[in-house]
Amino acid sequence: xxxxxxxxxxxxxxxxxxxxxxxxxxxxxxxxxxxxxxxxxxxxxxxxxxxxxxxxxxxxxxxxxxxxxxxxxxxxxxxxxxxxxxxxxxxxxxxxxxxxxxxxxxxxxxxxxxxxxxxxxxxxxxxxxxxxxxxxxxx
Numbered sequence: 022x023x024x025x026x027x028x029x030x031x032x033x034x035x036x037x038x039x040x041x042x043x044x045x046x047x048x049x050x051x052x053x054x055x056x057x058x059x060x061x062x063x064x065x066x067x068x069x070x071x072x073x074x075x076x077x078x079x080x081x082x083x084x085x086x087x088x089x090x091x092x093x094x095x096x097x098x099x100x101x102x103x104x105x106x107x108x109x110x111x112x113x114x115x116x117x118x119x120x121x122x123x124x125x126x127x128x129x130x131x132x133x134x135x136x137x138x139x140x141x142x143x144x145x146x147x148x149x150x151x152x153x154x155x156x157x158x159x160x
Contacts, residue, residue: 032129034151035122038112038158042080042119045112045157049121052156053086053110056149061085061107081113088149094142102139105129108150112157121154 038045046063053060066081087107095102110123130143 032124033122034125034154035120036154036158038119038121040119040158042112042114045119045121046082048159049084049110049112049153049157052153053084055156056153058086058088058149058153061087066113079114081111084110084112086110086150086153088146091142091146095139098136098139099134102130102133105133108146110150110154121157123150123154126150 040048050060050063062085064083064085066083067077067079070077085107086109092106095106108123108126110121112119112121114120126143126147127140130139134140
């Protein structure tokens with residue numbers, strides 16, 4: 022495995038869900054609100070690709086989540102980091118199972134900035150996103 026592949030593998034946190042795809046999506050939506058984040062948009066990748074004539078079988082939705090206070094803290098330091106916002110959590114089918122994944126904000130931000138204040142924000146956001154995922158896949 023290349024260094025690049027290893028970096029990507031460590032940056033993406035993938036968690037299996039014991040629930041079906043739709044249940045996991047509903048539980049994630051509820052968890053986003055329960056953890057003080059807003060759901061800005063949900064991209065239905067499966068439906069979009071199929072509507073464009075691409076035969077894409079697996080279900081896949083990408084949830085754009087944001088905590089406005091945390092986003093403002095990041096943007097006050099580095100406006101160009103707006104390219105890395107909002108955070109995304111994906112729910113998809115893989116090998117017959119439902120998976121939930123995210124790119125860890127701490128790892129992503131470490132690639133873009135060495136600012137310690139921003140690193141602290143990323144840690145807090147990542148903890149919240151981890152909690153959302155635990156709630157989505159929990160019993």
